[in-house]
Amino acid sequence: MAKQVMRRDAADNEYLHRDFxxxxxxxxxxxxxxxxxxxxxxYLWQFARSYYAPLSEALxxxxxxxxxxxxxxxxxxxxxxxxxxxxEDELRIEVDACPAVTHLxxxxxxxxxxxxxxxxxVNRAVCHGTPFAAELLEYDDQTGRSVQRFYRSRS
Amino acid sequence: MISxxxxxxxxxxxxxxxxxxxxxxxxxxxxxxxxxRFLGNLRSAVEEHGLRGCWxxxxxxxxxxxxxxxxxxxxxxxxxxxxxxxxxxxxRLLELDHVEPYHDYCRHCDVLYRRVLEPLGYRYAIDxxxxxxxxxxxTVSAPDAP
Numbered sequence: 001m002a003k004q005v006m007r008r009d010a011a012d013n014e015y016l017h018r019d020f021x022x023x024x025x026x027x028x029x030x031x032x033x034x035x036x037x038x039x040x041x042x043y044l045w046q047f048a049r050s051y052y053a054p055l056s057e058a059l060x061x062x063x064x065x066x067x068x069x070x071x072x073x074x075x076x077x078x079x080x081x082x083x084x085x086x087x088e089d090e091l092r093i094e095v096d097a098c099p100a101v102t103h104l105x106x107x108x109x110x111x112x113x114x115x116x117x118x119x120x121x122v123n124r125a126v127c128h129g130t131p132f133a134a135e136l137l138e139y140d141d142q143t144g145r146s147v148q149r150f151y152r153s154r155s
Numbered sequence: 156m157i158s159x160x161x162x163x164x165x166x167x168x169x170x171x172x173x174x175x176x177x178x179x180x181x182x183x184x185x186x187x188x189x190x191x192r193f194l195g196n197l198r199s200a201v202e203e204h205g206l207r208g209c210w211x212x213x214x215x216x217x218x219x220x221x222x223x224x225x226x227x228x229x230x231x232x233x234x235x236x237x238x239x240x241x242x243x244x245x246x247r248l249l250e251l252d253h254v255e256p257y258h259d260y261c262r263h264c265d266v267l268y269r270r271v272l273e274p275l276g277y278r279y280a281i282d283x284x285x286x287x288x289x290x291x292x293x294t295v296s297a298p299d300a301p
Contacts, residue, residue, distance in 0.1 A: 003228065024165060078159070109193075
């Protein structure tokens with residue numbers, strides 16, 4: 001049989017490997033099993049404070065519009081029904097089903113028991129040190145359906 | 156939600172977190188855990204299709220990751236190769252100004268895949284000598300290959 005060759009440039013494909021949600025879920029579960037719940041939250045906090053530092057800075061400078069742009073891009077890329085309600089001092093995001101959890105369920109990957117923290121802790125970490133705060137008003141572990149609220153906590 | 160396009164920095168930061176908690180052993184422990192629980196699709200593809208299973212598995216993942224690569228399957232010679240010209244994961248980490256990649260990031264590709272392929276009788280070789288430039292290569296040889 002002849003040798004088969006596949007050659008691809010980065011520009012040939014869109015960067016969207018949804019199975020990475022499964023690897024993140026496995027990482028969260030591993031931390032939970034081996035180091036406990038607080039380690040999961042501490043890790044997500046550290047990651048978010050580091051990686052989303054430019055987003056936190058944009059939130060400080062431009063207010064909630066920066067967050068809305070970020071989340072619109074995220075959910076457009078990942079898919080899913082999402083509704084945004086915004087004012088100068090509050091942003092509310094209603095997600096009918098988290099695209100990450102939907103993929104995990106569809107592919108039968110285990111959903112980490114603390115997977116919700118990838119929304120809750122990350123949102124709070126992004127707001128830390130800004131005039132805004134975040135709260136997760138509703139979250140369904142089965143589907144990832146959520147209501148996320150960001151609001152001005154100080155002037 | 157952490158987008159799947161933001162996973163690689165989250166992965167790299169997890170390795171740092173684990174190393175701070177339990178040293179290199181903790182990082183290796185996670186990679187072995189991930190290999191055992193998350194790479195069942197590679198394992199089953201190789202069990203069902205032999206060396207071609209590698210081609211099937213990486214055709215899916217490398218295209219979704221928008222990698223810059225050449226992949227070769229020579230079933231007569233019993234060899235499968237990936238030449239990664241620009242790794243999408245390490246490449247993204249190197250592009251970030253505000254986050255330093257985990258110092259031993261690329262070694263996860265050695266641990267994860269070797270742990271699946273060697274118990275099935277395949278030989279697995281990886282060249283990470285240029286991984287800090289986001290380049291590497293993998294060679295998988297069939298059990299009966301010379």
